[in-house]
Amino acid sequence: MDQEKIGKFIAKERKIKELTQEELAEKLGITKNAVSKWERGLCLMDMSLLKPLSEILGVSINEILAGEKIKEQDIEKKSEENIIKLTELVNLKSMKYGIIGMAIFSIILMVISFIKDVSMSSIVSLLCAYNCVTFLSRYKIRKDKTDLFTGVMFFIGLICNTIAFILYK
Numbered sequence: 001m002d003q004e005k006i007g008k009f010i011a012k013e014r015k016i017k018e019l020t021q022e023e024l025a026e027k028l029g030i031t032k033n034a035v036s037k038w039e040r041g042l043c044l045m046d047m048s049l050l051k052p053l054s055e056i057l058g059v060s061i062n063e064i065l066a067g068e069k070i071k072e073q074d075i076e077k078k079s080e081e082n083i084i085k086l087t088e089l090v091n092l093k094s095m096k097y098g099i100i101g102m103a104i105f106s107i108i109l110m111v112i113s114f115i116k117d118v119s120m121s122s123i124v125s126l127l128c129a130y131n132c133v134t135f136l137s138r139y140k141i142r143k144d145k146t147d148l149f150t151g152v153m154f155f156i157g158l159i160c161n162t163i164a165f166i167l168y169k
Contacts, residue, residue: 003042003043008041009064010053019056021039066078
């Protein structure tokens, strides 16, 4: 989903309806700051607000998600694109929670390894492997070169750590 494009579209449609950010926020039962963040492309609205937002602005949900008016002949194609993009967005959010969970798990493992005097090598391998898979999966979805680079670096770290573990154990 192109947050900036969606935000500009919402701002444009809001202005056409001669609504202020505050008035739109009031109609949706949210803060003015939330509307401002959408319009600046900093975040997307909660999906439960799509229907009321579309009704207030007089546009379809599909048009909001596309960030543009959709011609009648393109509705089916854009619907499929938007469903795919929403699915990718959900996958990215679930990965975020996985990363947070892994970080907490890693901290617990490190504390235990210090207390029990266990080798950190296996923990480092675990972290590198998880992060490698996470960043390469994100790359598949977002096509962001930073994710690819980070995933490859974690893979290299995993290989180096595994070799060190085998040679120096």
